Amino acid sequence: MADSNSTYVPQYVPPNQLRYTRACMVCSIVMTSANFRKDGCPNCPFLDLKGSPEVIEACTSSMYEGSMFIAEPKKSWLAKWQRIDNFVPGMYAIKVSGSLPEDMKQLMEDEGHVYIPRDGSAQELD
Numbered sequence: 278m279a280d281s282n283s284t285y286v287p288q289y290v291p292p293n294q295l296r297y298t299r300a301c302m303v304c305s306i307v308m309t310s311a312n313f314r315k316d317g318c319p320n321c322p323f324l325d326l327k328g329s330p331e332v333i334e335a336c337t338s339s340m341y342e343g344s345m346f347i348a349e350p351k352k353s354w355l356a357k358w359q360r361i362d363n364f365v366p367g368m369y370a371i372k373v374s375g376s377l378p379e380d381m382k383q384l385m386e387d388e389g390h391v392y393i394p395r396d397g398s399a400q401e402l403d
Contacts, residue, residue: 287365303395305341305369314328344370350363
């Protein structure tokens with residue numbers, strides 16, 4: 278999903294801005310609403326979140342449990358366990374509440390992406 282050749286710099290979220298954070302329902306990256314609106318999701322460009330408040334509202338959630346900062350996703354056992362080892366470095370939610378809209382699930386399937394729910398309801402893919 279994320280371009281391994283990109284030079285993405287993780288967004289720092291100051292503690293007083295944490296109430297404005299949302300987590301992507303596809304990759305679970307945590308960013309402020311303003312950052313999603315300005316830059317879109319760095320792992321999920323196919324969602325086309327940039328500049329679209331309606332899509333941001335539908336594809337991200339302000340309700341998430343726990344957070345972790347992954348500095349080197351390729352080397353992190355936690356990133357592998359959470360299935361985010363192919364994503365950009367950044368802050369990620371452990372679980373994201375909510376359900377991705379059916380039209381977005383279909384879009385992902387049409388583009389060859391596998392949707393793994395981030396709310397803990399996914400069955401093991403082994």
